[in-house]
Amino acid sequence: MTASHEHIRLYIDAPLGAGAPLSLAREQAHYLRNVMRREVGDTLGLFNGRDGEWRAVIETIGKQGCTVAPLEQIRPQTGTPDLWLICALIKRARLEMVAEKAAELGVREIHPVITEFTHSPPMKAERLAAITIEAAEQCGLLSIPALCAPEKLQTILGRWPSERKILFCDESGAGHTALAALQATEPGPWAVLIGPEGGFSPAERARLLSMPQTLAISLGPRILRADTAAIAALTLWQSVRGDWQASPVALADQSV
Amino acid sequence: MTASHEHIRLYIDAPLGAGAPLSLAREQAHYLRNVMRREVGDTLGLFNGRDGEWRAVIETIGKQGCTVAPLEQIRPQTGTPDLWLICALIKRARLEMVAEKAAELGVREIHPVITEFTHSPPMKAERLAAITIEAAEQCGLLSIPALCAPEKLQTILGRWPSERKILFCDESGAGHTALAALQATEPGPWAVLIGPEGGFSPAERARLLSMPQTLAISLGPRILRADTAAIAALTLWQSVRGDWQASPVALADQSV
Numbered sequence: 094m095t096a097s098h099e100h101i102r103l104y105i106d107a108p109l110g111a112g113a114p115l116s117l118a119r120e121q122a123h124y125l126r127n128v129m130r131r132e133v134g135d136t137l138g139l140f141n142g143r144d145g146e147w148r149a150v151i152e153t154i155g156k157q158g159c160t161v162a163p164l165e166q167i168r169p170q171t172g173t174p175d176l177w178l179i180c181a182l183i184k185r186a187r188l189e190m191v192a193e194k195a196a197e198l199g200v201r202e203i204h205p206v207i208t209e210f211t212h213s214p215p216m217k218a219e220r221l222a223a224i225t226i227e228a229a230e231q232c233g234l235l236s237i238p239a240l241c242a243p244e245k246l247q248t249i250l251g252r253w254p255s256e257r258k259i260l261f262c263d264e265s266g267a268g269h270t271a272l273a274a275l276q277a278t279e280p281g282p283w284a285v286l287i288g289p290e291g292g293f294s295p296a297e298r299a300r301l302l303s304m305p306q307t308l309a310i311s312l313g314p315r316i317l318r319a320d321t322a323a324i325a326a327l328t329l330w331q332s333v334r335g336d337w338q339a340s341p342v343a344l345a346d347q348s349v
Numbered sequence: 350m351t352a353s354h355e356h357i358r359l360y361i362d363a364p365l366g367a368g369a370p371l372s373l374a375r376e377q378a379h380y381l382r383n384v385m386r387r388e389v390g391d392t393l394g395l396f397n398g399r400d401g402e403w404r405a406v407i408e409t410i411g412k413q414g415c416t417v418a419p420l421e422q423i424r425p426q427t428g429t430p431d432l433w434l435i436c437a438l439i440k441r442a443r444l445e446m447v448a449e450k451a452a453e454l455g456v457r458e459i460h461p462v463i464t465e466f467t468h469s470p471p472m473k474a475e476r477l478a479a480i481t482i483e484a485a486e487q488c489g490l491l492s493i494p495a496l497c498a499p500e501k502l503q504t505i506l507g508r509w510p511s512e513r514k515i516l517f518c519d520e521s522g523a524g525h526t527a528l529a530a531l532q533a534t535e536p537g538p539w540a541v542l543i544g545p546e547g548g549f550s551p552a553e554r555a556r557l558l559s560m561p562q563t564l565a566i567s568l569g570p571r572i573l574r575a576d577t578a579a580i581a582a583l584t585l586w587q588s589v590r591g592d593w594q595a596s597p598v599a600l601a602d603q604s605v
Contacts, residue, residue: 271588313592317454
């Protein structure tokens with residue numbers, strides 16, 4: 094065991110508990126063995142979004158794969174505030190950046206939507222999911238946003254839950270001042286809604302403004318790109334309605 | 350003149366006034382002629398960060414270059430709040446993203462700094478400047494952040510202005526809750542300070558915390574990457590101390 098190793102955390106979609114050995118995915122085994130040069134007896138962190146973070150030890154590692162045994166829970170599972178991100182499909186590189194930042198800033202579900210003015214290529218769901226997982230692994234997160242399949246904006250609005258508020262980033266400038274408007278709201282489930290480059294159509298805007306769940310806000314006097322608006326709105330929501338009152342997890346203090 | 354053309358805005362580093370024809374840079378002439386297929390008599394917007402936005406008409410365009418004549422000011426110059434971004438050199442793609450977002454969110458000066466834990470490649474100043482200009486052209490901005498030459502963090506702190514406060518994004522988690530702490534401050538000149546991946550050294554942290562200008566804040570319970578922290582901190586500052594009380598410029602209403 095090499096104590097000076099960089100701390101590795103891996104996401105695994107399996108229950109975590111003491112003594113139940115787990116097989117890692119082929120890419121994870123390759124990463125541990127060939128990239129990070131890990132050996133039998135080395136330890137790493139595992140998380141699955143449900144059971145907290147576990148210290149685990151490598152039991153076998155080779156060309157055939159890698160098995161690891163969880164030893165003890167080193168962090169209890171923490172929740173993510175009940176926030177969704179509804180984001181129009183935008184250019185691929187910008188959508189990937191938004192997915193990464195949504196994972197870091199903390200959202201429960203990402204809903205890509207197709208709007209009237211959307212003319213971006215289909216999203217690559219596997220790649221987007223991998224980006225959120227990598228962000229979680231590298232940033233010490235215990236949860237990963239659920240990435241939903243793209244659907245039309247009118248479809249998701251048609252079944253919108255009555256209790257979930259919508260933070261509608263209205264690039265027309267007619268919205269409320271973001272911070273003051275958010276501070277005047279009550280706690281509860283929310284979604285941040287971001288349109289495509291080019292904005293929402295007049296019909297979409299009218300429908301959103303007619304919904305009692307909608308809070309239309311303005312993000313300042315400069316026009317922001319869609320990806321910037323997404324990050325800014327998630328930041329403001331987490332600061333006012335989310336869990337940014339708490340302190341960061343002191344990852345550095347954890348020995349694995 | 351083709352009225353259905355997409356609105357083009359170009360940054361030019363020259364005084365703007367009625368009747369003084371200007372030569373565009375070679376790349377801008379190429380862009381107008383070969384990419385956007387503009388012709389003599391077509392109009393565009395010009396801005397220089399000082400004289401507002403001007404409607405200008407193409408007088409000559411060809412292989413030799415392009416001259417344009419400003420016709421009338423269509424937007425008065427607006428200011429950017431007195432905010433600097435002090436950002437450690439981080440990986441190139443992430444630094445470029447931060448520069449783009451700093452332009453959109455509105456900062457006056459970007460100061461790249463080298464810290465004890467910085468181990469990123471030298472920045473490409475020309476490319477970073479081009480990214481801020483492109484963001485300004487595309488997002489309807491009238492100002493572009495000044496991009497300063499990289500220097501050591503201890504150098505810039507050694508001549509730090511007594512009146513300029515520092516919003517120190519302290520990844521140790523010991524900082525104040527960002528929103529509440531910012532709201533308790535007075536208006537005035539500020540800088541947002543972002544460290545490298547890996548954070549500040551203990552000596553750097555101690556020095557920052559010893560400065561009366563420093564306000565150490567925490568950005569929530571999840572560890573954010575440096576680029577995410579930069580965007581989040583700029584957003585919070587603009588919302589509380591900046592100009593996000595105002596409405597967006599209604600660019601769509603302007604005919605050029």
